[in-house]
């Protein structure tokens with residue numbers, strides 16, 4: 001039985017640990033928080049998952065909330081060029097519904113499931129020395145510790161990282177009681193773009209107290225929407241959200257009259273620096289040298305504007321699981337690690353970075369796509385499904401020429 005260590009109990013690490021345990025591997029997972037701490041803690045993400053990632057979870061028997069979580073098959077997009085003005089509107093329909101299950105629920109239950117299935121869990125925060133020691137005791141060590149401190153063992157890849165600072169500040173709040181402009185269309189997500197200021201996303205989701213809505217503000221740093229830098233408690237956050245809605249999106253403000261935070265940990269504020277890291281790190285020297293392989297946010301961090309991180313984490317965990325199984329009894333060399341990570345980068349991760357960058361920077365041809373989406377249902381549909389399958393970005397959004405050719409083909 002091969003001994004594999006996984007560091008980090010997020011979407012990537014837990015999914016990989018559960019998949020390998022089911023396949024007969026002896027897995028040690030290092031987790032920072034117990035299920036109780038996760039359930040009683042602060043929200044972690046807005047975690048919208050699209051069809052391809054949901055299918056991976058379903059195939060692994062990990063879709064434990066598929067019947068309860070709202071199935072979101074469309075997003076209503078509104079462009080607001082100045083406060084209170086709706087300039088463009090369109091509905092983006094997804095070919096397969098998206099779902100969002102509060103990661104506090106999901107990861108807590110997955111940890112329990114791993115223990116029930118015989119996975120060994122060590123609750124501790126690993127530092128570089130501890131990681132080295134762990135890696136020496138295992139045939140393969142995968143670091144899925146998210147974008148926190150331990151990701152520093154992986155060198156930043158300057159050629160693949162376009163940014164050195166956050167492009168948005170983020171504020172996310174889980175709420176009950178938000179109304180809908182058209183209840184007949186529920187569950188539907190809403191997206192408001194305020195050029196030069198930021199974006200707002202509202203999506204139906206499932207939390208411990210039942211179905212809820214999650215709001216994500218993406219604010220340009222230093223702009224008028226960037227007012228959550230002090231990480232306020234949920235009630236203060238809600239009051240500021242109401243004030244901003246009233247000023248910028250008054251039609252949305254009306255729907256928030258009865259809104260309440262879902263719980264004491266319902267809010268999250270911060271920022272993410274989009275970063276790509278080299279996925280293999282060498283720890284120690286000489287006969288003590290070992291290599292570890294990075295997975296998920298530990299090596300590719302995107303701003304959540306295009307909802308790629310958890311989806312990519314799920315897809316990467318599945319790609320790594322398959323690669324490990326296909327490798328049989330052969331040693332997990334640094335070369336194998338490089339090949340495994342590079343294959344995933346080429347097939348998927350680079351597209352998440354390129355698509356997210358397009359959504360953050362909105363070059364002129366992408367602005368043209370939004371305008372075209374308001375005219376042609378086919379454009380809106382293709383845009384929606386590029387969130388689910390970002391490799392399509394390379395086929396139609398990656399350059400002005402590609403976009404022009406596609407739009408011309410619509411006649």
Ligand SMILES: Cc1cc2nc3c(=O)[nH]c(=O)nc-3n(C[C@H](O)[C@H](O)[C@H](O)COP(=O)(O)OP(=O)(O)OC[C@H]3O[C@@H](n4cnc5c(N)ncnc54)[C@H](O)[C@@H]3O)c2cc1C
Nearest residue numbers: 008010011012045046047048126146296297304309310311
């Ligand atoms: C506000 C916000 C909204 C988002 N919305 C979406 C969305 O809608 N859709 C989407 O796809 N993505 C979204 N994302 C991104 C998504 O949440 C992440 O990309 C995804 O959860 C990454 O999974 P991961 O397993 O790689 O890392 P994480 O989820 O960060 O998990 C890492 C785990 O490692 C643990 N850990 C860290 N350091 C150590 C250590 N030293 N020792 C032991 N354990 C350690 C942490 O406690 C954590 O449990 C959002 C992110 C944010 C911030």
